[in-house]
Amino acid sequence: xxxxxxxxxxxxxxxxxxxxxxxxxxxxxxxxxxxxxxxxxxxxxxxxxxxxxxxxxxxxxxxxxxxxxxxxxxxxxxxxxxxxxxxxxxxxxxxxxxxxxxxxxxxxxxxxxx
Amino acid sequence: xxxxxxxxxxxxxxxxxxxxxxxxxxxxxxxxxxxxxxxxxxxxxxxxxxxxxxxxxxxxxxxxxxxxxxxxxxxxxxxxxxxxxxxxxxxxxxxxxxxxxxxxxxxxxxxxxx
Numbered sequence: 345x346x347x348x349x350x351x352x353x354x355x356x357x358x359x360x361x362x363x364x365x366x367x368x369x370x371x372x373x374x375x376x377x378x379x380x381x382x383x384x385x386x387x388x389x390x391x392x393x394x395x396x397x398x399x400x401x402x403x404x405x406x407x408x409x410x411x412x413x414x415x416x417x418x419x420x421x422x423x424x425x426x427x428x429x430x431x432x433x434x435x436x437x438x439x440x441x442x443x444x445x446x447x448x449x450x451x452x453x454x455x456x457x458x
Numbered sequence: 459x460x461x462x463x464x465x466x467x468x469x470x471x472x473x474x475x476x477x478x479x480x481x482x483x484x485x486x487x488x489x490x491x492x493x494x495x496x497x498x499x500x501x502x503x504x505x506x507x508x509x510x511x512x513x514x515x516x517x518x519x520x521x522x523x524x525x526x527x528x529x530x531x532x533x534x535x536x537x538x539x540x541x542x543x544x545x546x547x548x549x550x551x552x553x554x555x556x557x558x559x560x561x562x563x564x565x566x567x568x569x570x571x572x
Contacts, residue, residue: 348501350501375558377558377559377560379560384564385562385564386462386547386549386562386563386564386565387502387547387560387562388562389559389560389561392558392559400557400558400559402559435501435502437501439558443490443553444490444507444509444553446492446504446507447492447504447558447560448504449494449501449502449503449504450501451499451500451501452501
């Protein structure tokens, strides 16, 4: 069990640029989640995949955000035309199928917008 | 409006004593409850969970108590160790609607003093 892996760990970019983050879940987990965490807050849910299907999206996920999980394994989260308010820690989690399964988190990608 | 509240931003406890972290939620539909621990620069680590059909769950030094009528859960750590110093988040879910998103509190920073 290698855990949830996220890449990059840190990303610094200028306002208006596009960024893409990658998440590799625990290999036997078919559920994958994205969260965002800002200073002093708990993680906030963004979106959820079961295999390759995106089944749930938060209203926090504006049209500048898009997430994919094309083969039901790794996932990418893209932010287009970044804004200052996008600065946050982006966390990925995964869990096995079944009711009441805990989600296991990666170490996140910290995004800083200049 | 916060659905999950951790009213103590911080807590200091002497090594060897009991640490009690509290969490309140507003929606009685929540049926799955979790505690996560987070060290700086790392993602949240799953500690322990409880479903709404139980009122207590133990795992080693960690015990979670659920009081559904009061919409309150607590995490007891006995005995507390310096390595337990971290930010603790409670999280809740309503799996009945087929949603698997977690809603987090803002966290409580625990400091265990040697």
